[in-house]
Amino acid sequence: MANFKARIKVPKKAKKGEVFQVKTLVTHKMETGLRKNKKTGKKIPRFIINKFACNYNGKEVFSSNWHPAISANPYMSFYVRAEKSGSLDFSWTDDKGQVGTKSAKIMVTG
């Protein structure tokens, strides 16, 4: 497992049926593969996070595929509809297949 530094924002509580916003931020250079090393003139190989996914109680509710045009330190926000109390599990996968994860608990009332 990769040690991705991530920040996530998920409300602690939500009412059943409520649509809430999720914000995620992960630290990564997102090397495009197009830059050259100024000294050696050699291309710096592409190395990016190419996939982000969010599972809610084990089921994927949102995901995204990223290309090198996504900025360094990718930010991603989206929405989820509250169903049951449980956990939101986030994962980031890079070009080497390394996966970083982070989770948040949510309590659903009503």
Add this chain to the structure above:
Amino acid sequence: MVQRIEMKPVNRRDILRICGSGALALLSTSMLPGLVYADAKAVASEIKKLIGDKKMTEGRITIEAPQIAENGNTVPIGFTVDSPMTDADHVQSVHIFADENPSPEVASFHFSPASGKAQANTRMRMIKTQNVVAVAQTNTGSVFMAKAPVKVTIGGCGG
């Protein structure tokens, strides 16, 4: 009330000097010399790969992007697709393209009825002024598209 800042007596040549060195700045900030850029055609062909010969309708998508980006390496973009997001009728995916980046793909987003809203925000790189194109596919087979121009100041006294 207009706030006033005292203007020190300045040397008119100062600013000319900065501009004179502008050419240099331009050179050092052009990240990808000699690269071939994508164009509207490349975007069209990417879209065709996705949707085949299906008909595309303009509308239903609102793109959120700055008119002028402060820095092309971090341009905040977002979109909202007008959809009930029910099992019967929801957006499945949205694809974002940039028509003059080195390669047209930016990102794809996959939604489900549990998303509640077909809305997302991220940040993208734009090598120059160009259009952001969003294409949305629904579970019922409809395809929508929208376009938004974003101006990127590359700087220098020529720009």
Add this chain to the structure above:
Amino acid sequence: MACKFIVFSIGLALALGIVHETGHAGEWGKYQVEDRRSGYTYRTKETRAMQDDDFQNPGMALVDEGEALWSMVDGKAGKSCASCHQDASVTMRGVGAVYPKFDIGLGKLKNIEQQINTCRTGQMQATPWKWEKGQLLAMTVYVRHQSRGMPMNVKVDGSAAPFFEKGKAFYNERRGQLDMSCGSCHEAYPGTRIRADMLSQGQGHSFPTYRLKWQKVGSLHRRFRGCNKQVRSKPYKYGSDEYVNLELYAGWRARGLPIETPALRN
């Protein structure tokens, strides 16, 4: 184009003997004190929005990192920062507002980076952290962040006075192939676009800051080096006396403005 525009507007300003409109008084709320406007106010609304939201601001990752380092034991003394300073939100609150400050032992100014390394070598018997590397940046961000929102309030009189004067002299000295002082840009033209950037008043209260250009967080001294290079003059070393004195002057230029670390700039 831009050139002509700048020359034109400056010509005009000179001819009229003014001043240019920089917005309405009070428009910037806490980001403006008298005629001092934070660099924040010169950025676009999208960039400001990134700073305003701790979940959009990538600099916040260094606050997390600094927090983890705070309680990490290191060095021969077997101590962490927390062993002596306990809860940073209490003990470090206000520290960022008053640095750099005069150090009797050294007989000169010291900034936060230097204080952190003094504690590492002296108190912890650990190796000093390298300038502009992850750990020193993260800890400086973390310490400074504890004072976020507090007004910049560096001491420039008493023992600090001669160093303040040196910083001020450095700021006003013309240098480099372009023969320009810091003030040639930051006092004469705040609110004016040069190259692709909108000039601010060049203050020090937002550092270390996340710059879009760097795509990472950097120190105030890195910024100074960049500004020196812009006029093609030789940059000084990280942590040099020249830059620490300049840091005091840049901090004084921001007096009363709230600390923003980690800020977001272009």
